[in-house]
Amino acid sequence: MKFILSLVLGLSLISTLSAQMERTPPPAGRGLFIDLVAGVRDGKVRLSFYQSTRFWADLTGPAKDPKLVLRIYRAEVPGLVFGMDYEEIINDLTPAKAKVIWDAPLPAINERKYEFIDEAAEIGRTYVYWVSSNLGDAPTGPKVARVRDPQTFWNQAEIERRIDALAQAHPKLVTKKTIGATVRGRAINALFIGNSEKRIALIGSIHAGESGPELILPALEKICTENPDALANVGIVAVPIMNIDERERLAEGYPYYLRKNAAGVDLNRNFTALWGEVSYLYGLISSDPESTTYFGPRPESEPEARAIAALMKEVKPLTVYSYHCVAMLAGTDLVRSVASGGDADYTARCEAVAKVYVESAIGTGAQAGPYSRLVCTGGSLPTLMWKDYGVPAFDMEGTVFAPLGDMATREQLAEFQAMHARGIFGTLRYFSDKK
Ligand SMILES: [Zn+2]
Incomplete structure (x- = not known):
């Protein structure tokens, strides 16, 4: 028995060796790797990928050939503007024009999986990656990764850390409460700050x-630390991040x-008020699941929208x-x-509230009125707040710095943080003074 076993083992070893000797190149144009992922962690790009099933099943697979040379190619996409460029921006990039940043064996972390950290990736840049081997296989890719500054574009861990820090630093003033969960099961947290009878909502x-989150949380930190008295008559309920x-x-x-x-629904089209009214804003079709403004299969189909709608019902804020x-x-x-455009009383109240935020933020007379425009569609949060509560509610859009997008500097972000802190503070004062 022992003899037969060792004979079988010996034969299989011989067949393994001969298969390696007679390695057939992959068919032209075929890649040998699959599931290439490029993701950013702590400002570096991490690549991971697997050998294809066919490659792995073949005895020539690199798990059995530690000398297999892996090639990782990288090209930079210098001109990508967030919010303006889409996948067409990388169409003319090929690995032929890319730089080889790795050309050596790479130990597999499991039988089929590889991992590679691009330590040379720099904050503020966008990179495209491909991977291949020295067997003549076609490079697998491209995968794109944009390295945003983690100090100006916060990840969820950083947002949660700041929410907790705020609640811990001001235990008498600030209460954190989980109001729901996202499609993927992440907790949606709200901060209840100051007066519990009357609140503004952010x-x-x-x-x-x-x-x-990068605008709301610093404003809350500033007001809680420097002007906690401002929260005595009118408080705040804030959900720094919903999506x-x-x-x-x-x-x-x-x-x-x-x-x-994550379910492919525009949350600002999913609320019950005038839900299902088809909007063609931006040339898109909100009833179309393939549109980026898709309103969802039914009103409040999404857990994020249900959480916010329930919060609005509970708090009935003075403004949103x-x-x-x-x-x-x-x-x-x-x-x-x-839809609120024909409601004269509501329009007057909105203008008064909006003027306060704008002028507190950027200075009296710095922006000409009217201070609010009619843009928000059926199913949006402002439409819900108008229709069901008659509460002044606004989406806040961009002005001058919009093209900087996710590549704004730390100084520019600081300027916007201070500006919104002033707007929120002014709004608190306005409602506190109001009889
Ligand atoms: Zn928006």
Whole structure:
């Protein structure tokens, strides 16, 4: 028995060796690797990929050939503008024009899997990667990774850290409460600050690639530390980030603009008020699941929208500011429900509230009125707040700095943080003074 076993082992060893000797090159144009992923962690790009099933099943596979040479190619996409360029920007990039950044054996981390960290990746750049071997296989790729500055574009861990730090630093003033979960099961957290009877509401990143946490949280930190008395008569309820799942993909290096939630629904079209009214805003069709403004299969089909709708019902805020524009910067271009346009009393109240935010943020007379425009569609948060509550509610869009997008500098972000802190503080004062 022992003899037979060793004979079988011996034969299989011989057949392995002969297969390696007679290695047949892969068919022309075929890659040998699959599931290439390029993601950003701590400002570096991490690549991972697997041998294809066919390659792995073949006895010539690199797990059995540690001398197999792997080639990793990298090209830079210098001109990509977030929110303006999409996949066509990399169409003319080929590995032939790319730089080989690795050309050596790479130990597999499991039988079929490889991992590679691009330590030379730099913050503020966008890279395209391919991978191949020395067997004449076609490079697998491209995969794109955009290395955003983790100090200006926060990942979810950083956002959660700041939410907890704020609640811990001001235990009498600030309460954190989980109000729901995203499609992917991440907790959606709200901060209840100051007066519990009357509150203004601040909602961040209902659209994944838009502003919120980087503006709202520093404003709250500043007001709680420097002017806690301002919160005595009117408090704040804030959800610094609503569309957590898809914004995290951006923090992990997805290069292009993302808007919908992980289920492919535009959350700012999913609320019950006038839901299902087809909007053609931006040339898109909101009833089309393939549109980036898709309103979803039914009103409040999405857990993120249900969480915010329940919060609005519970709190009945005095006003709502929802932060938009691109990346982490929103300006003072306030837009509200188109359907509210014929409501004269509501329009007057919106203008009064909007003027306070704008002038507190950027200075009296710095922006000409009217201070709010009619843009928001059926199913949007501003439409919900108008229709069901009669509450002034705005989406906050961008002005001058919009083209900087996710590549704004730390100084520019600081300027916007200070600006919005002033707008929020002015709004608190306005409602505190109001009888
Ligand atoms: Zn938006």
